[in-house]
Amino acid sequence: MPIYKAPLEDVRFVLDEIVGAGKLAELPGYEDATPDLIAQVLEEGAKLCEEVLFPLNQSGDAEGCTFENGVVRTPKGFKEAYNTYIEAGWQGLSCDPAYGGQGLPKLVNTMLEEFICSANLSFGMYPGLSLGAYNALHTYGSDPLKQRFLGRLVDGTWAGTMCLTEPHCGTDLGMIRTKAVPREDGSYAITGTKIFISAGEHDLTENILHLVLARLPDAPAGTRGISLFLVPKFLPNEDGTVGPRNGVACGSIEHKMGIKASSTCVMNFEEATGWLVGEPHKGMRAMFVMMNAARLAVGIQGLGVAEVSYQNAVAYAKERLQGRSLKGAQHPDKPADPIIVHPDVRRNLLTARAFTEGARALGALVGYQLDVAERHADERTRKEADEFVQLMTPIVKALFTDIGFDAANIAVQVHGGHGFIWETGVEQYVRDARICQIYEGTNGIQALDLVGRKMPQDMGRLLRRFFHPVAADIEADMETEELAEFVLPLAKAFAKLQQATAVIAQKGLKDPEEAGAAASDYLRLFGFVALGWMWLRMVKAARMRLAAGEGNATFLEAKVKTARFYMAKLLPQTNALFITIMAGAKPVMELDEPAF
Numbered sequence: 001m002p003i004y005k006a007p008l009e010d011v012r013f014v015l016d017e018i019v020g021a022g023k024l025a026e027l028p029g030y031e032d033a034t035p036d037l038i039a040q041v042l043e044e045g046a047k048l049c050e051e052v053l054f055p056l057n058q059s060g061d062a063e064g065c066t067f068e069n070g071v072v073r074t075p076k077g078f079k080e081a082y083n084t085y086i087e088a089g090w091q092g093l094s095c096d097p098a099y100g101g102q103g104l105p106k107l108v109n110t111m112l113e114e115f116i117c118s119a120n121l122s123f124g125m126y127p128g129l130s131l132g133a134y135n136a137l138h139t140y141g142s143d144p145l146k147q148r149f150l151g152r153l154v155d156g157t158w159a160g161t162m163c164l165t166e167p168h169c170g171t172d173l174g175m176i177r178t179k180a181v182p183r184e185d186g187s188y189a190i191t192g193t194k195i196f197i198s199a200g201e202h203d204l205t206e207n208i209l210h211l212v213l214a215r216l217p218d219a220p221a222g223t224r225g226i227s228l229f230l231v232p233k234f235l236p237n238e239d240g241t242v243g244p245r246n247g248v249a250c251g252s253i254e255h256k257m258g259i260k261a262s263s264t265c266v267m268n269f270e271e272a273t274g275w276l277v278g279e280p281h282k283g284m285r286a287m288f289v290m291m292n293a294a295r296l297a298v299g300i301q302g303l304g305v306a307e308v309s310y311q312n313a314v315a316y317a318k319e320r321l322q323g324r325s326l327k328g329a330q331h332p333d334k335p336a337d338p339i340i341v342h343p344d345v346r347r348n349l350l351t352a353r354a355f356t357e358g359a360r361a362l363g364a365l366v367g368y369q370l371d372v373a374e375r376h377a378d379e380r381t382r383k384e385a386d387e388f389v390q391l392m393t394p395i396v397k398a399l400f401t402d403i404g405f406d407a408a409n410i411a412v413q414v415h416g417g418h419g420f421i422w423e424t425g426v427e428q429y430v431r432d433a434r435i436c437q438i439y440e441g442t443n444g445i446q447a448l449d450l451v452g453r454k455m456p457q458d459m460g461r462l463l464r465r466f467f468h469p470v471a472a473d474i475e476a477d478m479e480t481e482e483l484a485e486f487v488l489p490l491a492k493a494f495a496k497l498q499q500a501t502a503v504i505a506q507k508g509l510k511d512p513e514e515a516g517a518a519a520s521d522y523l524r525l526f527g528f529v530a531l532g533w534m535w536l537r538m539v540k541a542a543r544m545r546l547a548a549g550e551g552n553a554t555f556l557e558a559k560v561k562t563a564r565f566y567m568a569k570l571l572p573q574t575n576a577l578f579i580t581i582m583a584g585a586k587p588v589m590e591l592d593e594p595a596f
């Protein structure tokens with residue numbers, strides 16, 4: 001049976017040391033978000049995830065969703081778990097109090113999302129999509145739309161979706177065909193087919209609000225001609241109760257590799273009534289609000305899977321007895337030593353651990369900057385924080401989901417043949433994690449976003465939001481002898497990142513295929529340096545606490561040793577990435593299409 005315990009101690013460490021204890025409460029409107037309150041909230045959230053959501057993860061995978069006569073049923077226990085979730089107010093944790101939310105920082109929600117995704121990734125899709133719909137509507141919806149719908153998304157009695165993909169277009173949304181025809185009453189008739197719609201239909205809520213990308217009759221071609229519409233499953237009555245059925249229905253659900261308890265639906269819109277969200281033809285802008293938040297959230301899904309995979313791999317490695325330590329028997333009283341004595345098993349475990357803890361720290365920093373971007377009193381600070389988040393979004397999405405998949409794969413490997421068996425529980429993590437690398441823009445598209453949009457933006461201004469603080473931290477510790485084993489590898493990798501950036505920028509200007517061919521390796525190089533930066537900060541904090549005799553010494557010493565592993569065994573992969581980036585586009589592009 002798989003296990004899961006929310007990593008509360010590590011979360012607290014990251015909040016104190018990477019974000020800064022009490023920093024959230026300094027932001028206007030978040031005065032109540034003190035470290036103690038956040039700790040209490042997360043402890044309660046941890047209980048929910050461990051005791052309610054996690055026990056449904058394997059059964060949800062076995063049962064999956066079912067589809068009959070247009071009705072989708074989630075697996076046994078999901079509805080009750082969802083009710084527990086919304087009745088305790090978790091859906092509105094970081095939502096606007098004006099619509100019934102609790103107004104806590106987004107970072108607190110991000111931390112909770114990690115626990116949810118560890119416990120039950122499929123379950124997390126439902127509230128996650130609703131929160132995405134809330135964000136888009138809150139930012140771009142008209143007041144009447146907000147008044148009518150936001151409260152129901154916040155209390156979770158109604159759910160949300162995001163309807164972009166069509167049979168002929170996923171990445172290239174400029175080809176969307178779904179039509180929106182204006183009606184005299186100010187609403188629109190929406191007609192078209194959307195596929196792969198997560199939570200498109202289910203039995204958890206009394207209504208579902210679809211946010212749909214469609215084209216107006218006079219729309220210009222491409223992404224500049226796309227508008228965003230709100231299309232409810234049931235049209236609401238004046239008093240806010242559920243009214244008649246709208247012209248939208250689920251045609252079928254997909255049978256998938258993973259996240260089987262999350263419904264993935266074909267949605268048919270037949271002159272369904274919808275309302276415009278934001279301005280005509282500016283739907284992509286509004287949808288980007290949803291997509292950017294969703295990209296960060298998908299990154300956190302990767303982190304969640306990585307954590308639970310690691311925990312299960314460790315538990316098994318301590319218990320499974322095979323072979324003897326290369327140093328001689330460590331447990332002579334037993335028939336064999338636990339496999340955790342073997343260097344290769346330790347390498348696997350530490351790889352998963354170092355990536356996971358590094359990602360948690362980076363995720364927290366980005367989550368905090370998201371709150372700063374929204375709430376800080378100073379406009380310039382807000383802008384700089386927003387630029388940092390923009391830059392890091394594709395990295396969090398792609399790197400963390402790669403980490404999630406790799407950690408799940410490691411967990412299977414550590415379990416040996418038992419890992420390949422369904423009952424053990426870890427092969428599900430591989431299957432579940434795989435989609436995170438694909439949806440919300442594939443990881444290849446994230447890399448293109450980084451080199452094509454974020455890198456050149458405003459002559460590299462976004463890049464400076466990362467490069468400057470990293471350079472400052474390296475410089476500050478360059479002469480500190482005790483930190484040399486951490487600072488020097490980071491300094492070298494950082495220099496490679498700077499050099500690669502300059503080369504890609506220069507070559508990419510002349511030939512975009514040069515940038516395209518380097519993009520994925522560049523994103524990974526960037527991500528490794530970003531995690532190295534986090535490890536430097538964490539190791540410094542851990543050493544300071546140890547020197548002061550504060551905190552849990554076992555936890556802090558493990559931080560130092562994991563940092564050492566990251567710097568010595570993982571960060572050097574940046575050398576290989578640098579070499580492949582420098583090899584340029586020719587090895588990728590020279591083989592003619594017919595020769596494939």
Ligand SMILES: Cc1cc2nc3c(=O)[nH]c(=O)nc-3n(C[C@H](O)[C@H](O)[C@H](O)COP(=O)(O)OP(=O)(O)OC[C@H]3O[C@@H](n4cnc5c(N)ncnc54)[C@H](O)[C@@H]3O)c2cc1C
Nearest residue numbers: 162163164165169170171196197198264439440441442444
């Ligand atoms: C389980 C699941 C849930 C989903 N949930 C939703 C949802 O809720 N709402 C929704 O709207 N969609 C959803 N999707 C759709 C998902 O976002 C798309 O599948 C994804 O964006 C990729 O689009 P595609 O499948 O059409 O692949 P394609 O766009 O056809 O891409 C195929 C391959 O080509 C690459 N590629 C494409 N264009 C380029 C390019 N310009 N440069 C480089 N490489 C390129 C891609 O990286 C990919 O590897 C879901 C999909 C699944 C499987």
